[in-house]
Amino acid sequence: MTYFLSKAGMDFFIAFGVVIGGSMLAGVGAVFMLMPPATVMFDTAMRLKIWAIVAAIGGSIDPVKVIESNLTLGHLSPAAQQICFILFAFLGAHMGTELVKLVCKGGI
Template identity: 85%
Template sequence: MSYFLSKAGMDFFIAFGVVIGGATLAGVGSVFMLMPPATVMLDTALRLKIWAIVAAIGGSIDPVRVIESNISLGHLSPVAQQICFILFAFLGAHMATELVRLICKGAL
């Protein structure tokens, strides 16, 4: 159980950090490019969401292979774990996107 919680927590925070970091740096870059930072940050956060999930779960097709091979063998516990890891990564990316939306809301 400890491995599961630590891996799920890391997936959450990695996805959260990818979106927040990318949106923040896009906002800084938009100032140098004379573009509206709030608009650029929100657009970047929305576009980074899926990539944050991919980065958090390992950046490869391995989680999908784990799901496929364990379903074919009838082992559902590893499948449920992988799906939970993907859900935690999604929650992290989604919460970061909503935080960027909340921060940029007053500027739009």
């Protein structure tokens, strides 16, 4: 249980950090390129969301293979764990995107 919670927490914060960090650096780059930073940050956060999930779960197809192989063998627990890890990564990426939206658009 400790492994599951620590891995799920790490997936959440990695995805959150990818979105927040990428958006902030895009905003800094926008200032240097004389572009509107809030718009660039928001657009970058929306585009980074899926890549943040991929980075958090390992950046490969291995989690999908684990799900497929365990489901075909009838083992539901490892497949459910992988699905939970993906969901935690999605939650982290989504919360990062919503935070960027709140900062850039003023909560609209």
